Amino acid sequence: MQRLELLSTALSQDDYRTAISSIQKNKKLYSATNRYLFYMDIGLLFHYAGIYDSSIAYLLKASDIYDALYTRSVSNEAASLLINDNIRPYRSHPFEVILLHQTAQLGYLAQGNIEDALVEARRTQLLLDTWSKKEAARKTSMGEGLFHCITSAAYSANNDEDDAAIAAYKAIKAYRQGPINLPPLVSECAYATLARNNRQSDIEELGLSALSERSSMRKDSGQSELIVIGYAGRGPVLRERVWWGTYVVDGMLILHHTEADGTMETMTMPAPPLTDDEKNNGRKTKSGTTLHIKVSVPEVQSYPAETKSFVIRSPSLTRPVQTEVADDIDVLANDALEQARTVTFARTVTRVVLRTIAAQKAKAEMQTASPLANLIFSLTTDIAADQLEHADTRICLALPKTIQIARISLRPGAHSFEIAAQGDQGILGAKTFADVNLLPGQKKFLLISSLR
Amino acid sequence: MKQLVRYTCMLALPALLAAGCTTKVARVQSDSTIDLSGRWNDADSRLVAEAMISDCLNQRWLYKYDQMNKRPTVIIGKINNNSHEHINVETFSKDIERALLNSSKVDFLASKSERSQIREEKADQAENATEETAKPEHAETGADLMLIGTLNTIVDQEGNKSVVFYQTNMELVELQTNKKVWIGEKKIKKFVERAQATY
Secondary structure, three states: OHHHHHHHHHHHOOOHHHHHHHHHHOHHHOOHHHHHHHHHHHHHHHHHOOOHHHHHHHHHHHHHHHHHOOOEEHHHHHHHHHOOHHHOOOOOOHHHHHHHHHHHHHHHHHOOOHHHHHHHHHHHHHHHHHHHHHOOOOOOOOOOHHHHHHHHHHHHHOOOHHHHHHHHHHHHHHHHHOOOOOOHHHHHHHHHHHHHOOOHHHHHHHOOOOOOOOOOOOOOOOOEEEEEEEEEEEOOEEEEEEEEEEEEOOOEEEEEEEOOOOOEEEEEEEOOOOOHHHHHOOOOOOOOOEEEEEEEEEEEEOOOOOOOEEEEEOOOOOOOEEOEEEEEHHHHHHHHHHHOHHHHHHHHHHHHHHHHHHHHHHHHHOOOOOHHHHHHHHHHHHHHHHHHOOOOOOOOOOOEEEEEEEEEEEOOEEEEEEEEEEEOOEEEEEEEEEEEEEOOOOEEEEEEEEOO | OHHHHHHHHHHHHHHHHHHHHOOOOOOOOOOOOOOOOOOOOHHHHHHHHHHHHHHHHOOOHHHHHHHOOOOOEEEEEEEEEEOOOOOOOHHHHHHHHHHHHHOOOOEEEOOHHHHHHHHHHHHHHHHHOOOOOOOOOOOOOOOOEEEEEEEEEEEEEEOOEEEEEEEEEEEEEEOOOOOEEEEEEEEEEEEEEOOOEEO
């Protein structure tokens, strides 16, 4: 929670530079196991502040750390099975890695550097290919719909229309298979891109509807376009959720949790098996033995957002344009935890059970003639075992709640825009982009953030 | 004897720990090949530059200019990075430029970004320098040829193993006729195996 306290005030005021400065002055809060988070948090904050060079440098460093963590330390993994997952280096959830590369990609696009933006697209696609093989049984996508949508626009800006069409197809597929609802704008953009490239079969397969009369997307290529990406609200954090219950060796695992309103949730699953050594040593771990255990697993805690959308106004527009939600980080985080739920529980329960058995054996072997000494030792052992159990609640704290998109076709030339963050009570703040020069066929990216 | 061993260990252990904890630097030859991560590195840039230079200077596109008793003027155009890595293509394009210029067979003109700096300076000179020393505007040399290129990759990966194929193509294009007079190619293939576990 200390990292959260460090950033909360600055983020709620959209004071990104202060947040960056706070992190850099308190590096120890991140520790050696959280280097990925250190670089990603700062990279995102620089991105929100519009300092894209620095943002990209930090984000690429986080990416390097993620690559290096492919190699796992056997001793570290073994220690984490006895202590808790927080001693493992943070490897992030797949949706965070996608957001990392997507943010770097948008940073390049904001600078007009399409080539390096497409490099990020290719790097991310390699990761997605790797993950899709590892998690063949996964039923949902990893929330990469917006990434493919942005990649499609980047390829189109680079006149790579075939790749733009493929990315548009993948965007629709990712949204349909993922936890985020397909935004109507993304659907229209995909239709326009596929139609422009004569991919009628793809349009029919995806069931895309033809563009409406009022649609801002046109089928002809070469149009100049403004693409606005808005980061709205604070992203989620993870907190511990405590379950307690009974573990039956070679039987069932029954866990209970009490909600804040007093209702109890019960979960039953086959008990994760112990190792053969444990089963064969000693009387207490034979089949049918029951153990009372307490486990902590992470759960998502969302923040309410004042910023609901962004509104773009300009003398070049006949009416204001409002952004649509294209990514919902709360939903992605919940989906990620849900996908990993079985593995997380199995790992956590195994750890707690092994620790409980070890603690019981230690207590049995350390029996002395003194009842007081026995009591102190037993209590100390129980408290120590209890205190070791902490869920891994690490997550990037600089993520937004939603990422929103607007795409506006415009004639080439100089334009000025005012983009306002809009809440339920009205405008929360606005930023003016003057002298935005659009060349014929250019796609210009403007980024804005309001994490309130 | 036991005390001697104990004191020796007490002295040796901190030294060993210190030796393991300090940063080590060893200077190596600039043309040595050291592969650490499997990604594009200086050795790859050098291989591409060497291959392109030797090929470029030994092809028949130069004969035309030899017969005209003229040194062709070349300008460096865009070298597109279509790969999956952020690669600074200038590391080999500059090597090629230097080698071709130093061969005395080719003249190079400043690139687009370099020219804008020069034009700014000339505009400043026109306003502030003496008439005798100010360099006139609209007196630039037009290029005969443009050197452009692409860098592409194909990656095949499974688990901790991957094969990365880099293909660099460079082309000389006549500005007047749009004819391609030379195409150079260099292919590099790497097998990268990442450790899955370490102690």
